[in-house]
Amino acid sequence: MSSSLVTIQDLQKRMAQGVLNTSCSESAVRRMWWAALDTLQSDILMPMNLTRGLWLSSPLPALYEPKLLKKFQGWVWAPKDLFNLANPSVGILPPSQSVSMDIHSDSSNYERLTLLEEDGNDPLLIVITPEIQIALALEGECHERKLLMRSDPETLSDLLTLLDNRLNTENIEQANNLRNALEEMGQLKTNDDLSKVFWPLLSQRLADIAPSLNIQTLPDNIINDDDKSSSKSNEITLLEALTHEIRTPLATIRTLIRSLMRKQDLPKVVANRLKQIDIECTEQIDRFGLIFNAVELERSKPEQTNLALTDLGKMITMLSPVWSNQLERKGLKLILDITSDLPKVLSDSEGLELMLTGLIDRNTRGLQTGGELTLKLRPAGQRLKLQILTQLSTTHTSEAPENVSNEEIGPVLSWNPATGNLQLSQAATQRLLKSLGGRLTNRRDSGITIFFPISELKEFDSVD
Known part of the structure; x- marks a missing residue:
């Protein structure tokens, strides 16, 4: 020694x-x-x-x-x-x-x-x-x-x-x-x-997270196809860097917060505030994690991979307490309407969990207190149909959040100038869901509907 x-x-x-x-x-x-x-x-x-x-x-x-x-x-x-x-x-x-x-x-x-x-x-x-x-x-x-x-x-x-x-x-x-x-x-x-x-x-990762910030927007009539492709690549690289720079300190803050929450003699008001910070950090880490996944998909455009048998009904039921708590803090209510004994689908359960959480957040932003969010899961031929529907409070008649016009600000994000909300664009959402085995439809009067093909594989079959 x-x-x-x-x-x-x-x-x-x-x-x-x-x-x-x-x-x-x-x-x-x-x-x-x-x-x-x-x-x-x-x-x-x-x-x-x-x-x-x-x-x-x-x-x-x-x-x-x-x-x-x-x-x-x-x-x-x-x-x-x-x-x-x-x-x-x-x-x-x-x-x-x-x-x-x-x-x-x-x-x-x-x-x-x-x-x-x-x-x-x-x-x-x-x-x-x-x-x-x-x-x-x-x-x-x-x-x-x-x-x-x-x-x-x-x-x-x-x-x-x-x-x-x-x-x-x-x-x-x-x-x-x-x-x-x-x-x-x-x-x-x-x-x-x-x-x-x-x-x-x-070296590759450093190259990806160290883009030039000198990105200028030129009129479309003087930008050729190569310049457009280069500009799009710069936007993707910059967004990838930003999501990394945001998630990293949030993860560090959450680690320290959870260490503090282990202390047994914290005053109740302090413990409650720490819990609120922890929840907010987690929600933002999830949110920017979803954006990062969309950026990665836009960059690499891979085929569907790593899809496995997924019990969608069970997943939604298990996640519902977290979503309910999230909505309750906004004065909203979550309603589940799931048919029992549904067949399994092919998806990536981890990626789909993050995706569904993001869609719930997206569709409840702007809902006034007293509003409701309903998740309906039904068989539809050889597919399962998942609907995410919002219902306004009887005391508020403002337009539902999914019907508010958003502006595209690149290949991945959209922005609502009225509320300042930043979220995945419709196209990026569709691409991400497709990579998870789903197909998104978004009709003005029927909310969001996602179709998942029913899997014919058995539990012991492998998925390439």
Whole structure:
């Protein structure tokens, strides 16, 4: 055991060995850090469908993908002052945006450890799974900042040894927990060639989220087809960057809010305000997540993929408590009218959940207190017909929100100049639903109707 405490900076310095110094500003390297987290989680770890792993980070949680958090065991070094505001041993990470909004139902916990002054505030993330091992960090003096990524076995082995020494000195119980977690993984596959995949993916993501903001609108009669295509590409890239920049701080705020809500002796008024902030953050994360999905679809235009048997009636019934709470805060009522024992459809349940939540939000914006939203699900030949219908309050006769004229402001978004509401355009909504197996119709007098073809597949059949 080391005679002196190993610091987080010691790990970062080990990672920096053999890496050339660079001249990078603080703002640029922070942007690289967030892009690296997205690249690692969205482009590398998530597609692997990993079932177990562990992660360690500082000075705040760096892992945020719900599917990873539920399966991985975590340790986080964070400032002591933060722990004083919450439970000192267990915290909450952003949970899956699914049925329950109750933070206490989340199962993705991590162990909290105290960040010392000597550790510094530069971020660090280490992820260890049987299939892949990787470490990310920022390091360097003011004008020599750099992003570090190491996946070679020698460096990862040294980092784990340093962490073991740190925990032996700081918290022997957690040192044993980490050793046990590593032993349970068995033989680790080496992945020292991961850098050949990581850096090109990161470069692509950085290129996508760093567009030129000098976009000018020219008269149509002097814009040729190539210019129109380039302008559209710039709009898509800018929108992708904006959704990323909005969701990231919201996710961080929600993480800290949920840590605060774990404190047992909060005054009731404070707890209620924190809950309101948590709900608002989640709704906006969902909303911009849906816009991001539409942007990705517009960019890549993929065929329908990853569609699976989906019990649409059960999904709507399970999600209805969340939607009811959301509408009740606006003084609105949700009514379900679902035929029992309906056949299953082919869809992407996770994407469809986000899509339906977005459609409910869209169709209740502008409804006055006392209004109603009805979800009807019926068989219609070889399809299921889902209708989303709004009914105005008897004391208000203003036009229903789905009938208000919106202005298209690009290939993905529309804007209502009267209310300032920003939402997916009709075309983007139709494309997104099509990718989820549905077909949208929107008639002035009948609200929104979505048709889903009934699946002829059995539970044991595979879907390509």
